[in-house]
Amino acid sequence: MSTSTSSACIPEELRIRVPSYDELRRRVLELFVQSVVVPRGIRKQGRERARVFRYMLKCERVFQYLASEISRIARLPKTATLHPFYAELITxxxxxxxxxxxxxxxxxVKILSKLWREYRSRILSAYTGVEAKELAREFVGRALSVAKRGLRDIEYMRRAIRVLRETPCIDVEAPTMIIAGMPQVGKSTLVSRISSAKPEVAPYPFTTKHIILGHVELGPIKIQVVDTPGILDRPVEEMNEIERRAVAALKHLKAITVFLLDPSRDSYYRFEQQVSVLKSVAEFVGRDKLIVVFNKIDRVDDSRKAECRKIVESVGFNVDLEISALLGYGVDRMLQLVIEKIERLYNVKLPRVL
Ligand SMILES: Nc1nc2c(ncn2[C@@H]2O[C@H](COP(=O)(O)OP(=O)(O)OP(=O)(O)O)[C@@H](O)[C@H]2O)c(=O)[nH]1
Ligand SMILES: [Mg+2]
Incomplete structure (x- = not known):
């Protein structure tokens, strides 16, 4: 399996660099001390006038810089206009x-513009350079304090954008198959078997966990496969609030969850334990969005299978399929079932090959 980190795909409109307040402030002070060129016509009006004009120009530069930086933030899309997957993660x-x-x-931005209009005319009305300089300093101080107030929680936004930048490149519109199940049931084996390209490993936001993304191509149908080691492999009650909400973002995908159970007698986790995780995950993702699958049936005899089926049925579930991820047995049927379920649940028609 590849261990390369996938490139994140954050929505185009969120691909901006949001500066911190300290960066803005530093830049403003730099701009203020940089020299400006006073037009000749003004210089001809005398030295004092040229000085006054110089301070106006410095302030104008500061204003334009602040207004344009803050406008970029103001133009960011509100969460209501984003895909709910991203909206959930950003929130x-x-x-x-x-x-x-x-x-x-x-x-x-509005307050800044108003402030600038006021100071522009006050600075231009100054009689001396000293007076203009004082007004200019006052303007810069006030403009910075407007910016500071306006960007009070900017660090939260910077964090949100950083998180999105680190979010794996999940296609929020693509039909998706999420593979769940306790450790060692064969999730990665299944992803590798069905994925056309090498699955990518990418960090999943807020968790120390990784998410593994693969793609299945069945003629014209493309299904995104997500392996969730350490995420959907234990009772949801054991996740912390943040993990739970991060996983909840997955709910906004057009996804079906395939829950793998290992009925082998020497499974890594006892079968009963696996079934209790199944119950918890089913409640979380919605029972109708879940397919229950026995894996490793190449090494399970009929009596053990029957025994395990009973355990599953005793808690009100059915085993939808039996597969061997290792040998490929039953995998095509599983994909077929996934496609049918996605079409039914999300009311989409995926292209068929004859
Ligand atoms: N016999 C048999 N072994 C399998 C099958 N699928 C997986 N295995 C084996 O089971 C072991 C665990 O498989 P993985 O695919 O790593 O399991 P996983 O669910 O990804 O495990 P974690 O990443 O730890 O959660 C490996 O030794 C696989 O070769 C199967 O269908 N039949
Ligand atoms: Mg794995």
Whole structure:
């Protein structure tokens, strides 16, 4: 299996660099001390006038810089307009403050513009360079304080964008198959068997866990396969709140969860334990979005199979399929079932090959 980290695919409109307040402030102070060129016409009006004009130009540069940086933040899409998968992750990563930051930025731009109009005319009305300099400094101080207030929670937004940048390149529109099941049931074996290219390993936000992405191509149908080691392999009650919500983002995909059970007598986890994780995961992802599969049936005899089926049925589930991920047995039928279920649940028609 490849261990390369996938390139993240964050929505185009979120691919901006959001500066911190300290960066803005530093840049503003730099801009203020940089020299400006006073037009000849003004210079002809005398030295004092040229000085006054110089301070106006410096402030104008500061204003334009601040306004354009903050406008970029104000123009970011609100979560309601984003795909719910990203909206969920952004809200989670920003402690729910992302939208407020966007709104506040947009108010700040208005306040800044008003402040600049006021100071521009005050500076230009100054009689001396000294007076203009004082007004200019006052303007820069006030503009920075408007920016500071406006960007109060900017760090939350920076974090949210960083998280998205690190989010694996999941295609939020593609039909998706999530592979779940306790450790050692054969999830990775299955992903490798059905994926056309080498599955990619990528970090999943908020967890120390990784997510593994593969793609199945069945003629014109492309299915995204997601292996979730350490995420959907234990009772949901054992996840912390953040992990639970991060996994919840997966709910917004057009996804079916294939839950693998290992009925072998020497399975890594006892069969009963696996079934209890199945119950917990089913509740979490929704029972109708789940397919229950016995894996490793190449090494399970009929009586053991029957025994395990009974255990599954005793908690109100059915075994939908039996496969061997290692040998490929039953895998095509499983994919067929996944496709049918995706079509039914999400009301989509996937292309068929004859
Ligand atoms: N006999 C047999 N062995 C299998 C089958 N599928 C997987 N295995 C073996 O089971 C072991 C665990 O398989 P993995 O695919 O790594 O299991 P996993 O669910 O990804 O495990 P984690 O990543 O630890 O959660 C490996 O030794 C596989 O070769 C199968 O269908 N038949
Ligand atoms: Mg694995």
């Amino acid at each position: 989670l990563a920003s402690d729910g403050r992302y939208d407020t930051v966007v709104d506040r930025a947009s108010k700040s």
